[in-house]
Amino acid sequence: MSMPSRFETSRETAVISKILADLVRTVRLIECEISAQEERANVSDPSDVNYPMLARTLIERRDNLKMTIDALEQRLAERAPHEQATAA
Numbered sequence: 001m002s003m004p005s006r007f008e009t010s011r012e013t014a015v016i017s018k019i020l021a022d023l024v025r026t027v028r029l030i031e032c033e034i035s036a037q038e039e040r041a042n043v044s045d046p047s048d049v050n051y052p053m054l055a056r057t058l059i060e061r062r063d064n065l066k067m068t069i070d071a072l073e074q075r076l077a078e079r080a081p082h083e084q085a086t087a088a
């Protein structure tokens with residue numbers, strides 16, 4: 001198995017970083033929308049029967065995105081030593 005070129009790893013790192021930035025921004029937007037839904041319903045406790053369904057769905061989506069962000073950050077951390085080795 002051949003080692004990827006420095007260009008390929010740098011490009012992939014740049015793409016992952018861009019995706020991460022987009023996902024973080026999306027999580028912030030979702031959190032704002034969750035807050036807005038809670039305000040409209042005047043309910044902030046997810047265990048309350050009157051808690052908005054949209055807020056519940058957005059919470060699940062946000063949590064899934066956070067797991068994706070964690071996985072991508074871990075992937076970047078694993079790539080860092082490889083990029084340093086190819087740069088030397």
